[in-house]
Amino acid sequence: MVEQETRGLAELHADALAEGATLTVYAGGDIPDQPDYTRDAHRGVSDIQLSMIVDYSKYHDVRIDRQLAEGTLVPDVTHLQTSFDFDRWKDQGVLQPYKPAGFDQVRDMFKDPDGAWYAIGVFAFGFMHGPGCGPASPRNLVDPEWNGQIISTHPGDDDATLSPYKTYADCYGWSWIVQLASQDITFHRSTNSPAKQSMPEPGTSGSVARTPPCG
Known part of the structure; x- marks a missing residue:
């Protein structure tokens, strides 16, 4: 049993x-x-050499699996969006349990009871468009006026994007997905790219990849 x-900090x-x-x-x-x-x-703790390697979770977890199999594990710490990997690695006995100060204040759904993992953040994905313009709801993205004006992360590129698309399919049906596919969508890699590629001007929409409940 790992104690909190x-x-x-000095120690x-x-x-x-x-x-x-x-x-x-x-x-x-x-x-x-x-x-x-x-x-x-971290710059205030300059005597600790920090190396942060950024990539999609779906690439990091495969690297870690291979490193575990070869006995060449690189990271000391990893934070991934694919939270199911941590349950799997716990079952394999390859995670070192740790309960930081305040662990008891974290909601149960956001932590492993044995300290194998815990959440460092919770993200919401919401439908976005420019002020005073854009579709009234995600359902309206298939309206003809938005043809060629939608920027999105590709749904096969990231699980965070695939989940909203599935939500839309559940809400509006696959016929809506078929209509959306004909809207000449501009796809970009990564979930932050639609906002960076297009700070929406009047008459344009934001990212379909950031989604609210059905509406």
């Missing part, structure tokens, strides 16, 4: 130095600079 962390820092003063993180994400806020915060 009681050591202070944890000293222990980290004794263990080699390096930390390698496999960070799930879209672009290399996505975790810059973490890197910026």
Whole structure:
């Protein structure tokens, strides 16, 4: 039974130095600079060498599986969107349980009771378009006026995108998906790219990949 962390930051820092003063993180994400806020915060602890490697979770988890099989595990810590991987790795006995300070305050649905993993963030995906313009709801994305004006992450590119598309299919039916497919959608890699590629101007829509409940 792992107890919740009681050591202070100074003691944890000293222990980290004794263990080699390096930390390698496999960070799930879209672009290399996505975790810059973490890197910026870490600059105050410059005697710990931090390496954060960003890639899609679906690539990181395969790398980790191969490294485990070959005995060449690289990351000390990994945070992935594919949360089911952590349950699988726990069953394999390859995760080191840890309960940070405040672990008891985390809702049960966001942590493993044994400290094998815990959530570091919860993200919502919402339908987006420019102010005062755009479809009234996701259902209206198939209206003729939005042909050629939709930017989206490809649904096969990321599980975060596939889930909203499935939600739309459940809400509106596959006939809606067929109509949407004929809307000359511009697809980009990564879930953040639609917003970066198009800060919507009047008459354009935002990303279909960020979705609310049926509406």
